[in-house]
Amino acid sequence: MPEKKGRFRFSKEERLHSKKHIDLLFRRGKVVRSDLLSVVYLLTDEIISSTVQVMISIPKKHVKRAVDRNLLKRRIREAYRLNKHILLSSSRAKNKKIMLGIIYNGSVIEAYDSIEKSVRTVLEKLERKVAEL
Secondary structure: OOOOOOOOOOOHHHEOOOHHHHHHHHHHOEEEEOOOEEEEEEEEOOOOOOOEEEEEEOOOOOOOOHHHHHHHHHHHHHHHHHHOHHHHHHHHHOOOEEEEEEEEOOOOOOOHHHHHHHHHHHHHHHHHHHHHO
8 A cells, every 4th residue: 555645636637627638538549448347548748737637437328317327437436546556657657648538338336346346457457558668
């Protein structure tokens, strides 16, 4: 576990909210999949301000009720917040910035444990791809 205070924060700078950047991410990004999640990622040099910026999406087509979509977003956001150190260390070492779009693929509301396992799996795959550069 990291010892630094505030290491587990998920600040506003880490959220991907610029329409221009989101369009660029989905146009040029590559995809990594796990059992529950698809992650669209784009490695850049200086487009974004933070080392990693993330957006989370739950398609209305799969999860109809807004209450359920919000619950899943909160669970994914928490799992990412606690496991983002996997990706941050390698991206800082390679001096790369990463834009992520996390998309939920399931149609059933999964438990937090399975969501966290899926997030960890995807982040480890991404970390290997960044380390290869």
